Amino acid sequence: MDFSYSEEQRMLQSSVSKFIQQDYDFDRRCKIVSNDIGFSKENWKLFAELGWLMVPFGKDDGGLGGSAVDLMVVMEEFGRGLVVEPFLASVVLSGGLIADCASEVQKRELLGMLMEGQLQLAFAFTESQSRYNLTDIAMTAVKDGDNYLLNGHKAVVLNGDVADKFLVAVRTSGAQRDREGITLLLVDPNTEGLQRHGYATVDAHRAAEIKFNNVKVPIANLIGEEGAALGAIEKAVDRATLALCAEAVGAMERIYKKTVEYTKTREQFGVPIGKFQALQHRMVDMFTEYEQARSILLMAALQLDSNNGVAPKAISAAKSRTGKAARFIGQEAIQLHGGIGVTEELDVSHYFKRLTTTQYLFGSTDYHTLRFAKL
Structure with missing residues (x-):
């Protein structure tokens, strides 16, 4: 092929x-x-x-x-x-x-x-208790005349501190973890009763905590069908997961190549440490993990394209494999660089932070391994 x-x-x-x-x-x-x-x-x-x-x-x-x-x-x-x-x-x-x-x-x-x-947009869908369960939504939206009345809290909203509009997943009916009753609303961040607290994440990206206290949102701001947004949310999060895996694969390639170059110049006992066979084996293992992650990423992308954007099993396989590779390659790169590898002045530490974050964003490695097994 x-x-x-x-x-x-x-x-x-x-x-x-x-x-x-x-x-x-x-x-x-x-x-x-x-x-x-x-x-x-x-x-x-x-x-x-x-x-x-x-x-x-x-x-x-x-x-x-x-x-x-x-x-x-x-x-x-x-x-x-x-x-x-x-x-x-x-x-x-x-x-x-x-x-x-x-x-x-x-x-x-x-x-x-x-x-x-x-x-600039931000999708507010995670809550402090929800972990990686997309159905676990406690935030409510109740009709009040021509408006919805929103109450609740959204956590770790990516790009939430600068977004011009929020897409907010709310519960308009059903129990907290029901698949039905989840609705998408477009919300202006300047609406009365809305508070957001922006901050930098460990990998230098941005996120926000957002609180809604009787926030009025016009019914005209409804995105899609009321109470039936979960399928679209799952599809969008899976596609974002694929994109995140691709970003991680790119970062893994760069960090392992930087590590190889470093071992050619860093000397110990009068010779470059890249001459030591034990370290050569470790760098080969890094390369192998990268190649496996990229192969399964390509498989997942092809599966999405051939199945109208819906391939949850392939996405979880890619996220699980990529997460394991990101952990291994990131940690090996830090160890082979030594103490300098964790300094702010060296880009390797920033690659490591981003790779660590990708292991947990949109579902941890363990979560996607279990999801793959269930599917």
């Missing part, structure tokens, strides 16, 4: 790769994450101009095609560069929900602005 990229995909990969090499070195990234919003508005505008924000969307929605393999191409390069711009949270996750659930009028309004780089 031919796993080569198409000409368009190679051009896309080359475009992102050149940006990372020329305009997104480690020093520039450090300056970007130190600002108030945690990413570069100039870079975000450039992403829009180059068409990268259109990649996850189908041509019917004004995008470039929206295949999972296309998305994988972009996210691998973003992983290699440790890109902090909220492509995953705003475009892939939130934009994917809009594309799948919203009315044509809503899509024209929201997706157009999103792909032009003029709109």
Whole structure:
């Protein structure tokens, strides 16, 4: 079977790769994450101009095609560069929900602005008690005339501190863990009664805690069908999981190659430590883990593309395998670098932090291993 990229995909990969090499070195990234919003508005505008924000969307929605393999191409390069711009949270996750659930009028309004780089979105779906259970939603939305009245709390909302609009998963009926009764609403963060607290995560990305106290949201802001949003949420989270795995694979490639290069220059007992056979074996193991993770990532992307975006077993297989590889490669890289590997001044420590985070985002390695077994 031919796993080569198409000409368009190679051009896309080359475009992102050149940006990372020329305009997104480690020093520039450090300056970007130190600002108030945690990413570069100039870079975000450039992403829009180059068409990268259109990649996850189908041509019917004004995008470039929206295949999972296309998305994988972009996210691998973003992983290699440790890109902090909220492509995953705003475009892939939130934009994917809009594309799948919203009315044509809503899509024209929201997706157009999103792909032009003029709109930041955040999907608020996790709660402090829910862990990785997408059905565990305690936050309520009760009809009050022409509005919904929202009460509850959302935790670790990616891109939540700067988002212009929130997509919020609420419970309009049923018990706390029922599959039915989950609804999506578009919420303005400036609405009375809404409080958000933004913060930087350990991997230099951004998130927020959001509290809703009798927040009024017009019924017209309903996205999709009331009480029937779970299927779309599961699909969007799985697609975001694939994108996260691709980012992790890109980061793993970069960190293991940096480790190999370091062992060629770091000397011990008068010789480079890369000459020691025991360390060579460990670096071969890192390469093997990376190749296995990339292979299963490609399998999952092809499964998504051939099954109309629904392939939960393949996604869990990829997340489980990628999580194990990320843990192994990250820890080996730190050990082989020694004490310098955990310093803020060396990019290896930042790759390690991001790889550690990817093991738990959208479901831990153990969670997806069990999910795979159940499916």
